[in-house]
Amino acid sequence: MPELPEVETIRRELERDILNQRIGRVEVLAAKTIHGKTGDFIKQLTGNSIAGIDRWGKLLIFDLKKGGHKLLIHLKMTGQLVYKDTKKLVFGGHNISESDLVVPNRFTRVVLHFSNHKALYFNDMRRFGFMKLVEEADLGGVVAKSYGVDALSPDFTEKYLQKALKKRAKTTIKAALLDQKHLAGIGNIYADEVCFATGILPNRRVNTLSVSKIKEIYKAIKRVLNLAIKHGGTTFTSARRSQAKPAYALAGFGEAKEAQSQFLAGHFVRSDGAKGNFTQYLKVFDRTGQKCLRCKKGIIQKNRVARRGTHFCQKCQK
DNA sequence: CAACAGACCTGCATGC
DNA sequence: TGCATGCAGGTCTGTT
Numbered sequence: 001m002p003e004l005p006e007v008e009t010i011r012r013e014l015e016r017d018i019l020n021q022r023i024g025r026v027e028v029l030a031a032k033t034i035h036g037k038t039g040d041f042i043k044q045l046t047g048n049s050i051a052g053i054d055r056w057g058k059l060l061i062f063d064l065k066k067g068g069h070k071l072l073i074h075l076k077m078t079g080q081l082v083y084k085d086t087k088k089l090v091f092g093g094h095n096i097s098e099s100d101l102v103v104p105n106r107f108t109r110v111v112l113h114f115s116n117h118k119a120l121y122f123n124d125m126r127r128f129g130f131m132k133l134v135e136e137a138d139l140g141g142v143v144a145k146s147y148g149v150d151a152l153s154p155d156f157t158e159k160y161l162q163k164a165l166k167k168r169a170k171t172t173i174k175a176a177l178l179d180q181k182h183l184a185g186i187g188n189i190y191a192d193e194v195c196f197a198t199g200i201l202p203n204r205r206v207n208t209l210s211v212s213k214i215k216e217i218y219k220a221i222k223r224v225l226n227l228a229i230k231h232g233g234t235t236f237t238s239a240r241r242s243q244a245k246p247a248y249a250l251a252g253f254g255e256a257k258e259a260q261s262q263f264l265a266g267h268f269v270r271s272d273g274a275k276g277n278f279t280q281y282l283k284v285f286d287r288t289g290q291k292c293l294r295c296k297k298g299i300i301q302k303n304r305v306a307r308r309g310t311h312f313c314q315k316c317q318k
Numbered sequence: 319c320a321a322c323a324g325a326c327c328t329g330c331a332t333g334c
Numbered sequence: 335t336g337c338a339t340g341c342a343g344g345t346c347t348g349t350t
Contacts, residue, residue: 003343075344146345285343
């Protein structure tokens with residue numbers, strides 16, 4: 001599901017599309033998706049509008065124009081935000097499959113209806129994701145409770161990383177990179193990519209890493225995340241994981257101006273040809289059994305580190 | 319506080 | 335074909 005680059009891509013696209021539109025109606029199809037009282041949620045959002053969108057790690061923060069609240073959205077593993085305009089569908093989040101090309105669908109949990117049939121759909125197969133209102137004054141506390149500095153913020157410095165890793169001395173580097181309390185934004189894909197980029201085995205204990213190696217990790221985090229954002233994030237199409245289905249060439253964020261019937265016929269074309277799909281830039285994640293792109297000798301292995309599927313080259317990661 | 323297992327949910331691929 | 339199992343891009347919570 002979405003990690004920092006995917007969420008940032010969603011943030012940018014939604015900021016372009018949904019700001020300052022009046023929310024005429026709020027539809028809550030799965031009450032559990034709303035953390036807090038559904039009645040309050042509907043009341044605060046109806047007639048309101050979104051003045052801006054921020055992000056902290058993988059958390060989206062919608063700035064509501066009226067009422068002094070922020071709307072927090074977390075997509076967790078399978079959440080998607082789909083914006084439907086009169087002419088286009090804009091996707092962001094979990095991978096896109098055929099069933100997603102129509103909204104609402106069986107995974108639609110919440111819908112914010114704007115005027116003229118425009119709408120923002122929150123879809124979430126596994127229902128881990130949530131939408132939650134918090135009072136502006138409480139935002140800092142709510143965020144700080146779960147998240148350390150954002151990996152792309154200016155506050156994320158090499159010094160910060162050195163210090164954060166000292167607190168996680170006995171665990172694996174992969175577990176430390178995944179821990180949002182120290183550093184917010186890195187998930188399973190980019191943790192593997194950062195380890196590969198720096199030639200470190202994901203199960204290496206943090207206290208065996210030198211100061212200069214941590215400096216390399218710091219640089220790799222910024223480089224890998226920024227490159228992923230440049231390419232619109234990583235989303236696996238159904239075709240990548242299963243050859244049985246047609247390939248819809250979608251990135252972490254997809255957009256099309258074609259009618260829905262054309263999507264379904266398999267004629268999907270990206271409206272913005274400049275945006276690629278970061279899956280083609282992944283160097284180690286999801287490459288199990290393939291030759292290592294760096295040393296050309298090792299075969300990418302997969303095991304379990306920090307209870308997550310973990311990819312690495314035994315030959316050139318130490 | 320750090321470290322780690324269990325839980326939360328649903329769908330899909332795989333293997334018997 | 336049916337059924338069981340394991341796996342999935344995340345993070346809360348509870349235990350030690």
